[in-house]
Amino acid sequence: MNDKLSEIRSSGLKATTPRLKILEIFQHSEVRHLSAEDVYRLLLAEHSDIGLATVYRVLTQFEQAGLLTRHHFGSTTAVYELHDDEHHDHLICLDCGHVEEFVDEEIERRQRAVAKARGFVIADHALSLFAHCKTPNCPHRAEAEAAQRER
Template sequence: MSGAHSELKNAGLKVTGPRVRVLEHLETTRDRHLSAEDIWSALKEHGDEASLATVYRVLTQFEAAGLVQRHTFEGNTSVFELADEEHHDHMVCTKCGSVTEYVDEIIERRQHEIADAHGFEVSDHVHVIYGLCRQCH
């Protein structure tokens, strides 16, 4: 059984062709942050006949099962990435749209200190920095 097959079964999802192909594409692409349209176009290029609606449906199912995370960066376009065990934040270039992941322990600690000072219990957070990447400035 392939890795995608076992991941789908472990997530409680039935193994179907579209689910396997979307998951395999997410696992093998170099770009970790893909829109449904990006995935659909890549599948189409490889002869897959799944519709864009099918790709959206699969990604929504993956999100509900915890296999992917959805991010809506500037421009209201959702992008998806495989769910990681470790938390990370993002920097998004407002010119080319590139997304850079980073982890900063000081920022993580300060967020919790601020929340504690206000009696706020953190369940999750999103930290996105917008600006120009190295190639665009």
Template structure:
């Protein structure tokens, strides 16, 4: 059985072609790929798949509820999706083009843990979004 089928079953979701195709797209994404529902719809169309945009939104919402994906809401109403993972990483977003890059910094991670402990907290989750202008923003317009 394919990995995506196992993940869908573990999440309690029925195996359907749209779910499998959307999961495969997310699974094949590189670290720097953060796609909106519209991006995923466009990829499906390029692959010749007959899946509507409403279905893509519905499946992504189901994946999010099942803990398979994380939805990031960036400023300006820009939302993108990536598969859930245990690695702690942060994002920097170009406010001009919508390009998203991941980064992970052990010094930041350690300091956040220390801050939580200093304040009597056990850190269970965290999110850092940095905003700026990507040097090649005009070449990579996504928004």
């Protein structure tokens, strides 16, 4: 609990119950990329009385404070992940929506070389690769379909 308190306070926010609960969800979720609706459903499962509007407000505050990073991954629904200083890129399945994080030093070197050849120095970048899963019985497809039915 003290780690969560200090993380929220060091970002300049007060450690309110909604903020603590939402940060806890991100720290303990098996799923790394969560939408506001995902967070809200997880809160409901815990019998929390935190409303959807509060979830959206806290996610925005956490993003502005640098605790979360927001992504769109090709859809209108934003997903959030805990911000860490470890750079990674994303591979997104177009069939089921599953997101895999990866680090590839060859890609990183190539991006720096391309920028340098054009007179740039990369300050930051985000790479999202959208692809079709080649696994015949994609385990994430069933999860995505079940989650879609719940909505």
